[in-house]
Amino acid sequence: MHFRMTLPAAAFAAVAVLTGTSPAQACGVDAYIGQICYFAGSFCPQGTYPATGGTLQNYQDQALLSLISTLYGGSQSSSTFMVPNLAGRLGVGTSPTLTIATKRGQMTSNVNLIQHTHTATYNPAGGTTPLQINATVKASQSNGTHTDAAAGDLLAVANYNGAAWPHYAPATAAGTMVTLAGASAPITGSGTPTLAATGSDPTQLTALSIVPAELTLTACIVGYSGGVYPMRPN
Numbered sequence: 274m275h276f277r278m279t280l281p282a283a284a285f286a287a288v289a290v291l292t293g294t295s296p297a298q299a300c301g302v303d304a305y306i307g308q309i310c311y312f313a314g315s316f317c318p319q320g321t322y323p324a325t326g327g328t329l330q331n332y333q334d335q336a337l338l339s340l341i342s343t344l345y346g347g348s349q350s351s352s353t354f355m356v357p358n359l360a361g362r363l364g365v366g367t368s369p370t371l372t373i374a375t376k377r378g379q380m381t382s383n384v385n386l387i388q389h390t391h392t393a394t395y396n397p398a399g400g401t402t403p404l405q406i407n408a409t410v411k412a413s414q415s416n417g418t419h420t421d422a423a424a425g426d427l428l429a430v431a432n433y434n435g436a437a438w439p440h441y442a443p444a445t446a447a448g449t450m451v452t453l454a455g456a457s458a459p460i461t462g463s464g465t466p467t468l469a470a471t472g473s474d475p476t477q478l479t480a481l482s483i484v485p486a487e488l489t490l491t492a493c494i495v496g497y498s499g500g501v502y503p504m505r506p507n
Contacts, residue, residue: 300493304500307340309357309364311490320499324492326358336497344374359492381480415448 300310300321309324317323322334326345331338331352338354346355357364361380367373410428417429427444 300495300500304495305503306336306495306497306500307503308495308500309359310493310495312493313490315491317491317493318499321493321495322356324357324359324494326355326360328353328355334496336502337494340503356494363487380482380484382483383480413446413448415446418443418446 300308304310310321312318322329328347329337331354337356341354341356343349343354345357347353357374362376365371367375371377412428415429423443429446
């Protein structure tokens with residue numbers, strides 16, 4: 274058996290006269306008191322309360338009070354009770370470990386990406402085309418002065434001077450320089466490059482959003498004037 278608590282018949286009649294229709298129930302014709310529904314408008318329709326954690330006096334809706342008591346807040350000493358707060362939250366079903374009115378989760382989580390490094394190796398000669406670098410070799414156009422190379426010498430013009438052909442000149446006697454062609458230096462071998470540390474300061478936490486894609490609607494809870502009083506199963 275259902276007990277429907279509705280607006281006075283005179284109020285329905287007045288609406289019907291003015292609009293030519295009967296006013297619709299907010300969450301459906303057979304919505305239960307205490308039922309949660311969503312509305313695409315920015316308000317909760319008549320017969321419902323915003324499900325945003327608001328406080329009601331006990332006398333304001335004794336039918337709803339008898340169903341949810343102070344599960345969501347309020348106290349007997351203050352003769353108040355609160356409706357569920359779904360502002361920014363999603364409702365989930367109960368389970369053996371999640372009892373009615375349990376709150377859990379958060380919209381952001383503080384995470385710390387520990388500083389770390391990655392190991393990398395390279396092998397310049399491992400490709401199909403060995404890597405090469407072009408080295409420029411320059412020679413002095415000044416006459417050479419000696420035949421035995423010394424540290425820091427430059428190649429110079431061969432100048433016959435007796436029995437020797439001097440090919441070297443000191444760097445201080447460079448004179449005009451010209452570029453020689455044909456020098457190359459193939460790169461071989463392998464090694465481990467040095468990489469900078471990746472990640473944030475290990476002493477700092479970063480707020481990471483964990484909110485899934487969602488669409489915001491107005492959550493409403495049916496009160497005594499908008500629904501049917503639910504009967505408990507036998």
